[in-house]
Amino acid sequence: MLTLQKLLTIRNGPGAAILPPDVTRIHMEFAMRMNDGHMGPRKFWRDNLPRLKFWNPAVPMIVNRVKDQSGPATMSIYIRDADADADADANTDVPLSTPTPNSSTTGHSTAPPPAKGERVEVISMKDMHSDTILASLISKTKAVPVLPTPQEQIQMEELENLRQQADVDRARVWKRVEAAKKEAAMMAAARDEAASLKAAM
Amino acid sequence: MASTTQCLASLARLSLRAPARPMAISTIPNFLLPSVATPLVRYASKKSSGGNNNMRKRVVKKKKAYKTFRSYDMTNMDQYSLCDAMRYLRAFEVGSPPTSVKYEVAVKLKTQKNGPVLRNRIRLPFPVKTDTRIAVICPEDSPLALEAQQLGAVAVGEESLFEAIRQGNIQFNKLICHKESEAALKKANVGKLLGPKGLMPSAKTKTLTTDLKGTMQEMIGADEFRERNGVVRLAIGQLGFTPQMLSDNLKAFMGQVKTDMNQIDDSHVKLLDEVVLSSTSGPGFSLNGKFNPSGESLEIGDLESVM
Numbered sequence: 001m002l003t004l005q006k007l008l009t010i011r012n013g014p015g016a017a018i019l020p021p022d023v024t025r026i027h028m029e030f031a032m033r034m035n036d037g038h039m040g041p042r043k044f045w046r047d048n049l050p051r052l053k054f055w056n057p058a059v060p061m062i063v064n065r066v067k068d069q070s071g072p073a074t075m076s077i078y079i080r081d082a083d084a085d086a087d088a089d090a091n092t093d094v095p096l097s098t099p100t101p102n103s104s105t106t107g108h109s110t111a112p113p114p115a116k117g118e119r120v121e122v123i124s125m126k127d128m129h130s131d132t133i134l135a136s137l138i139s140k141t142k143a144v145p146v147l148p149t150p151q152e153q154i155q156m157e158e159l160e161n162l163r164q165q166a167d168v169d170r171a172r173v174w175k176r177v178e179a180a181k182k183e184a185a186m187m188a189a190a191r192d193e194a195a196s197l198k199a200a201m
Numbered sequence: 202m203a204s205t206t207q208c209l210a211s212l213a214r215l216s217l218r219a220p221a222r223p224m225a226i227s228t229i230p231n232f233l234l235p236s237v238a239t240p241l242v243r244y245a246s247k248k249s250s251g252g253n254n255n256m257r258k259r260v261v262k263k264k265k266a267y268k269t270f271r272s273y274d275m276t277n278m279d280q281y282s283l284c285d286a287m288r289y290l291r292a293f294e295v296g297s298p299p300t301s302v303k304y305e306v307a308v309k310l311k312t313q314k315n316g317p318v319l320r321n322r323i324r325l326p327f328p329v330k331t332d333t334r335i336a337v338i339c340p341e342d343s344p345l346a347l348e349a350q351q352l353g354a355v356a357v358g359e360e361s362l363f364e365a366i367r368q369g370n371i372q373f374n375k376l377i378c379h380k381e382s383e384a385a386l387k388k389a390n391v392g393k394l395l396g397p398k399g400l401m402p403s404a405k406t407k408t409l410t411t412d413l414k415g416t417m418q419e420m421i422g423a424d425e426f427r428e429r430n431g432v433v434r435l436a437i438g439q440l441g442f443t444p445q446m447l448s449d450n451l452k453a454f455m456g457q458v459k460t461d462m463n464q465i466d467d468s469h470v471k472l473l474d475e476v477v478l479s480s481t482s483g484p485g486f487s488l489n490g491k492f493n494p495s496g497e498s499l500e501i502g503d504l505e506s507v508m
Contacts, residue, residue: 063297102298
């Protein structure tokens with residue numbers, strides 16, 4: 001049941017969206033810790049990026065985390081333009097493809113320069129809430145959010161019912177445990193009192 | 202009507218009984234008094250010969266001792282093909298460095314709790330360990346460079362690598378040079394930097410080579426696995442591996458496990474129960490032995506992109 005829940009939540013929820021095919025790669029760069037406005041990017045990476053990656057398995061999503069807390073937090077979205085050929089003739093020194101680095105925790109995977117026919121949309125994520133980051137990503141890429149199928153809807157409802165029932169059960173058990181604890185405490189106090197009385201006699 | 206008379210008699214005794222001596226009137230309720238102060242009324246019982254015999258003896262049910270590890274009914278189990286499981290795991294591990302995050306496999310066996318266990322070493326086709334970080338000097342963007350990268354080299358190239366070494370940015374602890382790049386290495390003049398660290402490639406240390414795969418695998422060595430509580434676990438791949446690489450590793454490992462199972466004597470039969478693929482911080486996926494993705498929304502090539 002738990003695995004099912006985990007898989008349901010990675011398929012559905014905020015971030016579950018299909019990117020159009022012209023989005024070639026996404027690069028994120030932010031600091032290791034949350035201080036100085038890096039909480040939003042961190043949360044986006046933890047909560048929303050897995051869903052985006054699930055629905056777009058072919059799109060490289062690179063996270064480069066740096067030690068410097070005061071640095072910027074940027075997201076670069078690489079989009080291949082439809083009219084790439086026209087631009088390509090204009091500047092020939094731009095390479096056809098630039099290597100995409102691996103994700104890194106040492107800050108070495110900086111954003112690659114755009115390849116021929118690619119343009120880069122940059123979102124400055126500093127001090128942004130993860131929801132805002134997601135909204136601007138979706139508006140810039142025109143990604144289509146994925147809605148749960150009727151079957152998944154039923155499964156989610158079942159899980160939600162289970163959760164609610166768990167709340168009810170938890171309250172009931174808590175009440176019983178509290179009563180037992182209270183009685184035990186009363187008995188202990190009385191026993192102490194009796195013992196002191198006996199000692200005084 | 203023996204029971205009625207007995208009952209009446211006990212009732213009569215209750216009503217007639219006078220306290221042995223008048224009780225001290227106290228403000229403390231009766232039930233709160235220490236047990237010594239309350240007069241004990243004892244009735245004859247069958248076992249009256251001292252000790253705590255009025256405590257009923259609790260019968261502790263002895264648990265059934267199973268000789269084999271528990272194995273579950275797998276008919277209703279969701280099982281996944283390798284590519285489907287990889288899609289989920291890559292999503293769960295998004296944004297983590299692909300060389301330090303591993304795919305892990307747990308092979309559950311139908312086996313007795315006692316007796317011999319599986320224990321062996323295996324050299325996987327694509328090595329997993331990352332504490333040996335190998336850099337390869339070979340022509341930039343050549344098929345050799347691609348091969349080295351797929352084999353798990355942390356840095357590949359010629360001039361870019363020399364430049365990194367000159368700047369002191371050495372992220373590897375083993376350095377291999379392909380014969381094709383020997384001239385470039387000599388020209389680069391990095392011997393003074395690499396020599397004291399023992400990294401300078403030379404034919405004597407077998408780090409000047411034409412066989413990248415063999416040399417790299419020799420450097421990395423073999424992985425050890427053993428059965429614990431009826432399960433054999435092993436890190437089977439790095440997150441950056443392609444489905445084909447992971448499949449090759451998995452096949453090699455399963456082949457080794459099967460031959461080891463067959464070598465154990467007939468009195469201790471071991472059978473395969475379940476194969477579960479997980480990752481460093483992802484959930485476990487029971488594999489169904491298939492390779493290709495089940496839906497049309499996923500292609501194998503999708504899982505080969507950079508993580």
